[in-house]
Amino acid sequence: MPPELADHRAAGAPGRAGRALARLHALGPLLGLALLCVAGAALNSDFASLDNAMNVLTRTAFIGIIAVGMCFVIICGGIDLSVGSMAALIAGSMILLMNKLAPALASPLAVVALGMAFALLLGALFGLAHGLLITKGRIEPFIVTLGTLGIFRAYLTYFSDGGALTLDLALSDAYSPVYYASLLGVPVPVWVFLAVALLGGLILNRTAYGRYVQAIGSNEQVARYAAVDVDRVKVLTYVLLGSCVGIATLLYVPRLGSASPTTGLLWELEAIAAVIVGGTALKGGSGSITGTVIGAVLLSVISNILNLTSLISVYLNAAVQGFAIILVAFLQRGRR
Amino acid sequence: MKFIQRLLSAGAIALAATCGPVLAQSKLTLGVAIPAATHGFTGGIVWWAQQAKKELEQQHPGLRIIVKTAGGAPEQANQLQDMLTVNKIRALVIFPFESAALTQPVAQVKRKGVYVTVVDRGLTDSSAQDAYVAGDNTAFGKLPAEYIARRLEGKGNLVALRGIPTTLDNERMDAFNSVLKQHPELKLLDAKYANWNRDDAFKVMQDYLTRFKQIDAVWAADDDMAVGVLRAIEQAQRRDIRLVFGGAGAKGMVKRLIDGDPLIQANVSYSPKFIYDAIKLTAEARLKGEKLPSTTIIPSVLITQENARQFYFPDSPF
Numbered sequence: 001m002p003p004e005l006a007d008h009r010a011a012g013a014p015g016r017a018g019r020a021l022a023r024l025h026a027l028g029p030l031l032g033l034a035l036l037c038v039a040g041a042a043l044n045s046d047f048a049s050l051d052n053a054m055n056v057l058t059r060t061a062f063i064g065i066i067a068v069g070m071c072f073v074i075i076c077g078g079i080d081l082s083v084g085s086m087a088a089l090i091a092g093s094m095i096l097l098m099n100k101l102a103p104a105l106a107s108p109l110a111v112v113a114l115g116m117a118f119a120l121l122l123g124a125l126f127g128l129a130h131g132l133l134i135t136k137g138r139i140e141p142f143i144v145t146l147g148t149l150g151i152f153r154a155y156l157t158y159f160s161d162g163g164a165l166t167l168d169l170a171l172s173d174a175y176s177p178v179y180y181a182s183l184l185g186v187p188v189p190v191w192v193f194l195a196v197a198l199l200g201g202l203i204l205n206r207t208a209y210g211r212y213v214q215a216i217g218s219n220e221q222v223a224r225y226a227a228v229d230v231d232r233v234k235v236l237t238y239v240l241l242g243s244c245v246g247i248a249t250l251l252y253v254p255r256l257g258s259a260s261p262t263t264g265l266l267w268e269l270e271a272i273a274a275v276i277v278g279g280t281a282l283k284g285g286s287g288s289i290t291g292t293v294i295g296a297v298l299l300s301v302i303s304n305i306l307n308l309t310s311l312i313s314v315y316l317n318a319a320v321q322g323f324a325i326i327l328v329a330f331l332q333r334g335r336r
Numbered sequence: 337m338k339f340i341q342r343l344l345s346a347g348a349i350a351l352a353a354t355c356g357p358v359l360a361q362s363k364l365t366l367g368v369a370i371p372a373a374t375h376g377f378t379g380g381i382v383w384w385a386q387q388a389k390k391e392l393e394q395q396h397p398g399l400r401i402i403v404k405t406a407g408g409a410p411e412q413a414n415q416l417q418d419m420l421t422v423n424k425i426r427a428l429v430i431f432p433f434e435s436a437a438l439t440q441p442v443a444q445v446k447r448k449g450v451y452v453t454v455v456d457r458g459l460t461d462s463s464a465q466d467a468y469v470a471g472d473n474t475a476f477g478k479l480p481a482e483y484i485a486r487r488l489e490g491k492g493n494l495v496a497l498r499g500i501p502t503t504l505d506n507e508r509m510d511a512f513n514s515v516l517k518q519h520p521e522l523k524l525l526d527a528k529y530a531n532w533n534r535d536d537a538f539k540v541m542q543d544y545l546t547r548f549k550q551i552d553a554v555w556a557a558d559d560d561m562a563v564g565v566l567r568a569i570e571q572a573q574r575r576d577i578r579l580v581f582g583g584a585g586a587k588g589m590v591k592r593l594i595d596g597d598p599l600i601q602a603n604v605s606y607s608p609k610f611i612y613d614a615i616k617l618t619a620e621a622r623l624k625g626e627k628l629p630s631t632t633i634i635p636s637v638l639i640t641q642e643n644a645r646q647f648y649f650p651d652s653p654f
Binding site for chain 2: 044046049051052055059157160161162163164166180255256258260261262263265303304307308310314315317
């Protein structure tokens with residue numbers, strides 16, 4: 001887990017006391033997760049099995065990786081509503097590209113490698129487009145990404161004729177280890193998720209860039225006067241997020257080997273929820289990668305527990321998730 | 337000056353349009369209102385509607401078909417108004433987004449003298465429609481249950497997946513359960529919603545596999561969901577499951593059936609092609625000035641390896 005630097009400068013209680021207080025708040029999501037796990041294990045002994053834990057973490061990897069990128073965008077005072085649609089379009093585009101390349105290239109592995117590189121590039125480009133529209137075009141991020149939310153998904157639907165785009169079988173077999181294989185008993189997506197989270201934590205807490213991101217989110221005007229290149233920092237947060245979406249997508253495609261208009265539906269809300277449940281302020285300024293990771297896992301665990309039990313009417317599943325999100329947010333509420 | 341000229345010419349065009357020749361009987365503008373392509377099945381609906389437009393407009397020079405897709409019930413209601421006032425439709429084929437919410441808007445269209453055919457999801461008041469064309473949801477739930485009961489010889493553990501909470505889904509589930517009642521040794525362990533979505537189905541199935549150590553058959557209730565179910569079984573390397581039953585006859589699953597997949601041994605038809613049939617029936621009847629029977633049920637039938645070829649449409653997206 002990356003070290004955390006809680007923003008306690010505005011705490012009004014400077015020094016050690018303020019830091020301790022901030023630490024306590026940061027424990028909120030962890031406390032919520034621990035409570036949930038205890039409840040899960042009590043309801044069904046299979047919950048605590050290694051296989052189940054790995055299933056849940058692997059599932060979380062997509063949302064978790066996107067949430068790490070989203071964390072940067074939100075801390076910087078922005079928002080991105082398009083990540084689910086972006087993931088869907090990247091998935092569809094990379095499947096189209098790989099199917100086209102397959103006859104031309106002899107080795108399926110080369111095709112898959114190209115496809116993966118393409119996913120990353122496309123994600124970064126989409127992020128760059130968002131960043132430029134928001135900074136140079138001076139349009140609210142909410143509006144820009146609300147627009148692209150519709151645009152991305154519509155193009156995927158267009159490419160797939162409303163059906164599914166499916167990867168050729170030979171490619172699918174070459175590609176599937178990326179999702180299904182394990183290293184030291186831990187599935188690949190979980191390793192990638194961990195690496196992305198560590199890297200994100202490092203950038204946020206140990207680099208000048210990370211400090212600029214937080215400074216801009218706290219007070220953009222002050223950051224400008226302090227000679228921070230606000231536009232460049234902002235654009236980069238969207239590029240980072242786009243790259244994270246690219247990484248999540250290239251892990252996601254080998255799972256089912258197809259993309260359809262329902263791919264990545266509501267991922268944006270899950271990613272934003274993970275960030276906010278993890279203790280990042282929606283208005284920006286301060287946030288935590290560790291919290292975000294815990295938030296993402298927590299959201300998956302809720303639905304996992306619901307699937308492992310029949311206690312609650314299936315109609316109420318969404319309500320349980322809603323209650324849990326509000327409860328965790330309550331546990332870690334900071335100063336307003 | 338220019339402005340006045342433009343105004344005059346616009347007026348002249350408008351006049352010409354209203355005082356044009358009275359529409360001949362061989363002319364018909366038909367509106368089609370369907371849900372937007374959000375998953376495999378609705379993707380198929382959209383594709384078949386476009387096919388109907390292409391083929392029928394070629395066959396009947398006087399026919400104009402306007403296809404509108406909506407993302408939700410309010411949007412669909414707005415589209416009905418637009419088609420009435422802007423496109424001046426005289427016949428409507430609608431696949432309602434929600435039964436209750438669209439009953440009033442459709443009734444108003446009918447009151448304006450438009451001939452209305454409702455497809456698949458019935459309205460809450462049948463006087464708001466002239467004709468009803470539907471797939472067979474009861475058979476959609478009943479046939480899989482009967483097939484599974486036969487294959488497992490009346491005893492074993494089942495799990496089921498459900499779509500999105502809707503009356504249509506309830507109808508299918510109730511039909512499935514009514515068959516299970518006759519087989520006391522067939523146990524339905526659980527039935528959770530997976531929203532007709534591959535990814536959700538993958539997760540739900542993973543959790544079923546964690547939770548239940550012995551599963552004999554899975555009613556995935558939809559071919560999209562069956563995709564996720566099969567991947568989850570494959571990943572867990574479970575050998576106890578003998579049968580996965582999807583539904584709706586998507587081309588990928590029918591292909592597996594033809595190729596002899598060990599888990600996919602049967603399917604039940606519920607083709608999005610019924611929108612094509614409904615448009616064709618309505619257009620051809622109205623061009624002749626005739627009416628349709630008040631209810632047309634497109635039967636859902638069991639698809640097995642023997643008859644799978646008749647249900648395989650490789651060009652359709654679904």
